[in-house]
Amino acid sequence: xxxxxxxxxxxxxxxxxxxxxxxxxxxxxxxxxxxxxxxxxxxxxxxxxxxxxxxxxxxxxxxxxxxxxxxxxxxxxxxxxxxxxxxxxxxxxxxxxxxxxxxxxxxxxxxxxxxxxxxxxxxxxxxxxxxxxxxxxxxxxxxxxxxxxxxxxxxxxxxxxxxxxxxxxxxxxxxxxxxxxxxxxxxxxxxxxxxxxxxxxxxxxxxxxxxxxxxxxxxxxxxxxxxxxxxxxxxxxxxxxxxxxxxxxxxxxxxxxxxxxxxxxxxxxxxxxxxxxxxxxxxxxxxxxxxxxxxxxxxxxxxxxxxxxxxxxxxxxxxxxxxxxxxxxxxxxxxxxxxxxxxxxxxxxxxxxxxxxxxxxxxxxxxxxxxxxxxxxxxxxxxxxxxxxxxxxxx
Ligand code: PHB
Numbered sequence: 001x002x003x004x005x006x007x008x009x010x011x012x013x014x015x016x017x018x019x020x021x022x023x024x025x026x027x028x029x030x031x032x033x034x035x036x037x038x039x040x041x042x043x044x045x046x047x048x049x050x051x052x053x054x055x056x057x058x059x060x061x062x063x064x065x066x067x068x069x070x071x072x073x074x075x076x077x078x079x080x081x082x083x084x085x086x087x088x089x090x091x092x093x094x095x096x097x098x099x100x101x102x103x104x105x106x107x108x109x110x111x112x113x114x115x116x117x118x119x120x121x122x123x124x125x126x127x128x129x130x131x132x133x134x135x136x137x138x139x140x141x142x143x144x145x146x147x148x149x150x151x152x153x154x155x156x157x158x159x160x161x162x163x164x165x166x167x168x169x170x171x172x173x174x175x176x177x178x179x180x181x182x183x184x185x186x187x188x189x190x191x192x193x194x195x196x197x198x199x200x201x202x203x204x205x206x207x208x209x210x211x212x213x214x215x216x217x218x219x220x221x222x223x224x225x226x227x228x229x230x231x232x233x234x235x236x237x238x239x240x241x242x243x244x245x246x247x248x249x250x251x252x253x254x255x256x257x258x259x260x261x262x263x264x265x266x267x268x269x270x271x272x273x274x275x276x277x278x279x280x281x282x283x284x285x286x287x288x289x290x291x292x293x294x295x296x297x298x299x300x301x302x303x304x305x306x307x308x309x310x311x312x313x314x315x316x317x318x319x320x321x322x323x324x325x326x327x328x329x330x331x332x333x334x335x336x337x338x339x340x341x342x343x344x345x346x347x348x349x350x351x352x353x354x355x356x357x358x359x360x361x362x363x364x365x366x367x368x369x370x371x372x373x374x375x376x377x378x379x380x381x382x383x384x385x386x387x388x389x390x391x392x393x394x395x
Contacts, residue, residue, distance in 0.1 A: 152183020
């Protein structure tokens with residue numbers, strides 16, 4: 001009798017404790033750029049994260065909660081990003097990491113997530129090798145090769161005989177330059193000059209003057225989205241390249257949707273390749289834009305980092321739901337490999353072999369529609385894998 005009573009008492013205690021034991025709060029550390037001259041893409045990414053949380057928190061399994069712990073890396077500052085990752089992992093004990101706008105920061109964080117086995121969902125940083133730096137990294141954004149390699153091929157096929165390249169002097173700029181030159185020259189195009197522009201406090205005018213003096217048919221430009229994209233577009237007009245008949249082309253970072261109206265008419269007819277346009281025709285985009293404008297203002301156009309933050313949260317929600325809130329790092333990575341989603345940019349997938357994204361690339365032209373400048377999609381290249389990885393795959 002005594003033993004039975006003890007067992008019954010224990011069972012009663014267990015039953016009472018069960019709901020509490022089942023409650024799972026998953027801590028997700030977000031390393032993002034919230035302040036300083038490089039903050040625009042990060043602030044927009046945060047809107048995507050916020051919107052997804054707001055719409056889908058109710059879809060989490062009973063008792064499962066997500067706690068986002070947000071940290072500001074203040075720009076391309078690898079030492080800051082590394083310190084924040086260290087604190088999030090060791091002090092806050094996050095189970096997942098997400099965010100990261102700038103490549104140097106992602107490269108600085110990669111060894112830490114490998115060591116601690118904390119999966120990192122990269123929501124922007126775009127140099128191809130990032131995903132190869134840790135088996136615990138998956139990327140929902142893009143690489144510069146996704147856009148710039150097919151753009152080079154397109155330019156060579158469309159009667160552009162000569163081009164000049166001008167890129168920011170850091171890893172993504174080097175990737176954009178190399179990708180464009182490869183696509184363009186393989187198609188028979190000729191490069192008449194290439195320059196790298198400083199990443200910090202650039203004055204674009206002297207660089208664009210050099211490009212103008214070389215008199216190419218097209219100028220290919222990559223600078224980080226946000227303030228610099230607006231400034232380089234203004235310099236393109238001020239230095240008189242448009243008037244000289246030089247065509248501006250580049251990855252969509254230089255015509256981001258939220259900045260187009262601020263760029264003004266000089267942006268008209270600029271041709272870019274990219275994975276998202278706010279006026280894109282992917283089935284999920286209309287509802288996405290509507291929800292975004294309901295949340296952040298009728299006049300606001302979502303840009304690519306909004307979508308990447310949103311889709312990254314979709315991936316995080318899916319791995320949390322599949323594990324009922326109990327995060328195992330290896331199980332998480334297995335779930336991310338092959339993950340598919342119907343994004344506002346079109347269908348996306350995480351390549352199970354590389355953990356990098358597979359997505360449509362769109363050739364776009366800046367046009368004025370209903371009084372606003374927009375990136376009108378002209379052509380679609382379906383489900384592009386990072387061309388750098390395809391070209392450099394071990395035989
Ligand atoms: C990057 O640092 O990887 C980066 C930042 C902004 C962009 C593209 C790439 O627009």
